Amino acid sequence: MTQDAAIPLIDVAPLLGGGPEGEADVARKLGRACRDIGFFYIEGHGIPAGTIADVFAQAQRFFAAPAAIKDPVRYTGASGNRGHVPIEGEKLQPGTLPDLKECFNIGLELASDDPDLLGGQPFRHANPWPDQPGFRATMLDYFGHAHRLGLALHRALARDLGIERTFFDDKLSKPMAILRLLHYPAAPVAPRPGQLGAGEHTDYGNLTLLATDGVEGLMVRNRAGQWISAPTVPGALICNIGDCLMRWTNDVYVSTPHRVVSPNRDRYSVVFFLDPNPEALVACLPTCLKDGAAKYPPVVAADYLLSRLEPTYKHTS
Ligand SMILES: O=C(O)CCC(=O)C(=O)O
Numbered sequence: 001m002t003q004d005a006a007i008p009l010i011d012v013a014p015l016l017g018g019g020p021e022g023e024a025d026v027a028r029k030l031g032r033a034c035r036d037i038g039f040f041y042i043e044g045h046g047i048p049a050g051t052i053a054d055v056f057a058q059a060q061r062f063f064a065a066p067a068a069i070k071d072p073v074r075y076t077g078a079s080g081n082r083g084h085v086p087i088e089g090e091k092l093q094p095g096t097l098p099d100l101k102e103c104f105n106i107g108l109e110l111a112s113d114d115p116d117l118l119g120g121q122p123f124r125h126a127n128p129w130p131d132q133p134g135f136r137a138t139m140l141d142y143f144g145h146a147h148r149l150g151l152a153l154h155r156a157l158a159r160d161l162g163i164e165r166t167f168f169d170d171k172l173s174k175p176m177a178i179l180r181l182l183h184y185p186a187a188p189v190a191p192r193p194g195q196l197g198a199g200e201h202t203d204y205g206n207l208t209l210l211a212t213d214g215v216e217g218l219m220v221r222n223r224a225g226q227w228i229s230a231p232t233v234p235g236a237l238i239c240n241i242g243d244c245l246m247r248w249t250n251d252v253y254v255s256t257p258h259r260v261v262s263p264n265r266d267r268y269s270v271v272f273f274l275d276p277n278p279e280a281l282v283a284c285l286p287t288c289l290k291d292g293a294a295k296y297p298p299v300v301a302a303d304y305l306l307s308r309l310e311p312t313y314k315h316t317s
C-alpha cells in the first residue's frame, strides 16, 4: 500500500552532511508539509535498517517478558516519564476509555553525577533498565540517531521559518526527548466499544519520529477534518509536528490530531518524541507574528510538558 497522497514523502538525505548545501530545497518541502498537514514521511534519514530492526526485536522481547522483568522497571510518574506503562495505564484522550496499549519510555541518559540529575531538575531522572541483554545499548544507540536526525530536521525547519538555521540547536541540546516503545495487543484483550489503541491526541513536543512494524492502525485528521490512514512506507519514518512547535510558530505549523485504532494482530511501534530542553522558553518566533499578535503566552517547556502529561495518567493514580 502506498501512503495517502496528502502526506508527502520527503528525501532528507541532503540534510545529513551537516552543512547548508541542499538544505534549501528540503526545507521548502518540509515547511510546506508542516503548514499543510503537519505530517510527512522521510526517507534518506540515515538511521540504519539494522538499528531499527534491533529496537523492534528488543521491544518485542521485553513486552513478552514476565512480570518479574517488567515490574522492577515500572513507570516513574509524569515528572520522570520513564519506564513501563501497563495496558490501559494511559488515556491519551481524557474522558474516553483508557488506551489498549502498553509502552516503555526511555529518556535522555545522563551520567550519575550530572548536576541536573543530582539537583532533581524536572524531567531529569535515571532510566530504569530491564534485565534484558542488549536492551540498553540498542535503545541508547537508536536514541542518539533519532536525536541527531531531529536536530538536522530542525535546522531545515529554522531555515523555512526565516530564522537563524541554528536557532533550535541550544533549545534541543539536552532535551526532554522520550523514546517510547509501544505494543498494541490484538489478543487476549478485545477492545470495548469505542476503545482505541491510542485515543485521539496531538503530540506535546516539537517533532515526533515514528517507526512502525507495518501493521496498520495510525489515522491522521487532515485540515479538512477527514480521518486518513497513514500506513507504513517501508524504510521511511513518519514525522509529525507537536504542540510546542505549533506554539513557537504561532500556528504557522500545525500539530495534527491522530489516533491508533486497535489492530487485529499485535502491533509494535517505536516513537521518538523530541521535546525541548526543560528550561527552553517556547515563545512566538518573530517571523511568525501575524498582525503583531502572538496567539499563546510564552511558556517554559518543562511546565508545558508536565501540564500535558498529568491528565493522561490521572485515572490510574
Ligand atoms: O503507534 C503509533 O503509530 C502512534 C503512537 C502515537 O501517536 C503516540 O504515542 O503519540
Ligand SMILES: [Fe+2]
Binding pocket: 201, 202, 203, 258
Ligand atoms: Fe502521537
